Structure formats: C-alpha cells, structure tokens
Amino acid sequence: MRERSAIVLDAGKEYLAESRLAPVARGLGLSTLGELVSRLRSEPRGSLSSRVVEAMTTNETSFFRDLNPFDALRTTILPQLIQARAKERTLNLWCAASSSGQEPYTIAMVLREHFPQLLEWRVRFIATDISTEMLRRCREGIYSQLEINRGLPARYLVKYFEKRGTEWQIHKPLRDMVEFVELNLAGHWPALPQCDVVFIRNVLIYFNLETKRDIVGRVRKLLRPDGCMFLGGAETTLNVDEGFRREAADKTFVYRLAR
Amino acid sequence: MRALVVDDSRAMRLILKQILRELQFEVFEAAHGLEALERLKQTGCVDLALVDWNMPEMKGIDLVTEVRKLSDYSAMKIMMVTTETEMEQVQRALSAGADEYVMKPFTKDVILEKLGVLGLSAP
Numbered sequence: 001m002r003e004r005s006a007i008v009l010d011a012g013k014e015y016l017a018e019s020r021l022a023p024v025a026r027g028l029g030l031s032t033l034g035e036l037v038s039r040l041r042s043e044p045r046g047s048l049s050s051r052v053v054e055a056m057t058t059n060e061t062s063f064f065r066d067l068n069p070f071d072a073l074r075t076t077i078l079p080q081l082i083q084a085r086a087k088e089r090t091l092n093l094w095c096a097a098s099s100s101g102q103e104p105y106t107i108a109m110v111l112r113e114h115f116p117q118l119l120e121w122r123v124r125f126i127a128t129d130i131s132t133e134m135l136r137r138c139r140e141g142i143y144s145q146l147e148i149n150r151g152l153p154a155r156y157l158v159k160y161f162e163k164r165g166t167e168w169q170i171h172k173p174l175r176d177m178v179e180f181v182e183l184n185l186a187g188h189w190p191a192l193p194q195c196d197v198v199f200i201r202n203v204l205i206y207f208n209l210e211t212k213r214d215i216v217g218r219v220r221k222l223l224r225p226d227g228c229m230f231l232g233g234a235e236t237t238l239n240v241d242e243g244f245r246r247e248a249a250d251k252t253f254v255y256r257l258a259r
Numbered sequence: 260m261r262a263l264v265v266d267d268s269r270a271m272r273l274i275l276k277q278i279l280r281e282l283q284f285e286v287f288e289a290a291h292g293l294e295a296l297e298r299l300k301q302t303g304c305v306d307l308a309l310v311d312w313n314m315p316e317m318k319g320i321d322l323v324t325e326v327r328k329l330s331d332y333s334a335m336k337i338m339m340v341t342t343e344t345e346m347e348q349v350q351r352a353l354s355a356g357a358d359e360y361v362m363k364p365f366t367k368d369v370i371l372e373k374l375g376v377l378g379l380s381a382p
C-alpha cells in the first residue's frame with residue numbers, strides 16, 4: 001500500500017482497510033481479504049494494486065459532485081423524460097454506488113425543487129451500494145458539518161435539512177423518496193425495474209475491463225430506449241461497450257443506447 | 260475576477276487570499292465591515308465578497324445588509340465564511356442577501372465547490 005500510494009496504515013486502522021477492501025475482494029470473486037493480499041503479493045505492480053489504492057482512498061463523495069451532471073438532469077434530461085412520459089406518468093431512477101447518500105439525495109433535492117409535478121407521478125428511486133455501512137448512513141441521512149459544507153447550496157441546507165446536535169439530517173420526506181438496497185455491481189443483481197435514468201459514477205474505476213463490460217452491458221439492458229446513463233468524469237463506455245453512444249447534455253455528457 | 264476578503268483574523272484572510280489567488284482572483288482585504296465599505300468605495304463592485312460574521316466595528320451580517328441596500332454592488336456575490344453554525348444564522352444570512360454560506364473550519368475544496376455553485380469557477 002505504502003509503496004503505491006504513500007498511504008500508511010497505522011495499527012488500529014485495520015477496520016478501515018477491511019471496510020474499504022472487502023468490496024474489491026468481493027468484486028473479484030475472492031472470499032477473504034487474505035486471498036486478496038496473496039494476489040496482491042504475486043502481482044504488486046499490476047492493475048489490482050491500483051484498484052486497492054483507489055478503494056483505500058475513496059469512499060469519496062459530495063453533494064452536487066461535479067455540478068454539471070445535476071444541471072444537465074435539471075435543464076435537459078428530466079424535462080425531456082417528463083414530456084415523453086406524460087401519459088404513463090411513471091419514472092424509474094437508479095443510483096448505483098450511492099456511497100454515504102450525497103448523490104441520491106442531491107438528485108432527490110433536484111426532483112423536489114424543480115419538478116414538483118412528479119409528486120403526482122409514480123416515481124421509483126432506487127439507490128444501491130455494496131457496503132452495508134454506507135447503506136446504513138444513507139438511510140439515516142445524517143451528515144457532519146464538513147459534509148454539508150461540501151457542494152451543498154446554502155438554500156438547500158435551509159430547506160431540506162434539520163440540525164441535530166452538531167450534525168445535520170436530511171428531512172424525512174426526502175429520505176422516504178429513496179429505496180436503499182444492497183447490491184454488488186460485480187455480482188448477481190436483485191430485480192430492478194426498467195430505468196429511465198441511471199447514475200453509476202466513480203465506481204467503474206474499481207473494476208477490470210471484463211467486469212466493467214459485464215456491468216455496463218447489464219445497465220444497457222436495464223435502460224429504457226430513451227433513457228440515459230451518467231458516468232463519472234473519468235469514466236466512459238468507449239472501448240467498453242459499443243452499445244452506447246455519448247451525447248452532449250448541457251455542459252456534460254450522458255450515455256444513451258446506440259441505434 | 261476580483262474578490263474582497265473581510266475577516267478580522269489576518270491568518271484567515273491569508274488562507275482565503277491564497278486560495279483565491281490560485282484561481283486568478285485579484286484580492287482585496289478588510290478587517291471588518293466598515294473597512295470593507297471603505298474598500299468597496301475605492302474598488303467599485305467586485306465579483307465576490309467572502310465575509311466573516313463576528314468582527315469589531317461592523318459585523319458581517321450588518322455589512323451584508325448595508326451592501327445589499329446599495330444597487331452599485333448588486334452583481335457582487337456574497338459568501339459568509341464563519342464559525343456560526345446554527346440554522347437560524349444561515350437563514351438570517353440568506354435573507355439579508357448573502358448568496359452562500361461556509362462554516363469554519365473548511366478545506367480548500369469547500370471553497371472551490373461553493374464557487375462552482377455560485378457560477379464563479381469550474382468546481
């Protein structure tokens with residue numbers, strides 16, 4: 001670890017390594033951290049070690065992370081979908097790799113703030129992560145001062161949060177908008193509805209090409225024909241899945257089914 | 260772009276100044292609200308003001324209220340940067356005319372992301 005990333009693990013920080021590396025091990029189909037370590041020893045400079053480093057450094061997330069995807073959702077993607085679904089009035093959203101919940105709750109705030117008409121629709125919003133601890137945090141919706149400082153516009157803080165001691169909790173109506181479900185992207189997925197919008201950002205970086213292909217392919221089958229997928233800034237379907245095309249949306253890109 | 264940093268702590272002004280300079284801002288300073296009003300008379304409207312709450316002479320919240328009475332500075336984005344962390348204070352700052360609110364302590368990313376929210380730079 002130290003060689004690759006300059007991260008030094010103090011004694012007593014083992015739980016940290018365990019919680020961060022368990023997803024990587026499971027993602028590779030290894031059942032214990034021990035197996036991961038022996039793999040790592042046999043190929044200390046390979047792509048596995050960079051994934052381990054990545055995992056150790058990032059559970060990283062923030063409200064309105066990168067900003068542009070949420071602007072695109074507001075200005076372009078949702079208005080189009082709301083028009084296209086005006087008759088059936090249903091919308092399915094999926095946020096894969098929700099981490100501690102900032103991303104799904106950002107989407108929930110955008111929905112509440114700018115599309116109040118959706119209150120009359122059947123909206124299913126599912127957020128998933130591999131980590132039980134992260135899902136617990138999602139359901140609880142409690143954030144530290146540093147977390148609410150990051151990227152969250154002050155008027156949203158005032159409107160959608162309550163102060164609890166030194167921390168801040170997102171309002172219950174927003175928490176109730178999202179179903180949180182445990183899901184290992186690299187494993188078997190529980191039943192999911194056909195989706196209109198999929199956020200799967202800053203998680204494909206954990207996987208090798210083969211696993212990426214498998215995951216992106218399964219997302220493709222889940223997307224409705226006019227649905228779209230959001231990836232992280234450093235991620236792409238290029239050379240991963242030719243069934244997608246990249247399309248400009250506001251100041252960013254979304255991925256749609258290639259025709 | 261140009262920014263005004265208003266804080267009675269010299270160390271805090273320095274930290275904020277450094278972050279803003281890296282983003283190519285030209286930075287002016289004031290140690291309290293009254294000095295900030297004086298400085299603004301010289302500089303004219305700046306793009307951004309970072310304003311502490313608790314300062315001698317004139318508090319940040321009063322500065323915000325005063326500045327928002329003056330149409331000359333209506334284009335200026337105001338961000339409170341303060342140790343005040345109660346919901347009532349955030350609400351009060353927003354209704355006085357502040358555009359954003361940062362609670363101390365903060366990291367550089369916090370400032371960058373908030374500037375993104377204000378449309379003042381890529382986050």
Ligand SMILES: C[S@@+](CC[C@H](N)C(=O)[O-])C[C@H]1O[C@@H](n2cnc3c(N)ncnc32)[C@H](O)[C@@H]1O
Nearest residue numbers: 023027061097099130131184185186201202203
């Ligand atoms: C860097 S965070 C990204 C959070 C959020 N999507 C964002 O962009 O801010 C990565 C998340 O992916 C989750 N993760 C890692 N491996 C996973 C897997 N195999 N299946 C599902 N989630 C996984 C981690 O638990 C972590 O919460």
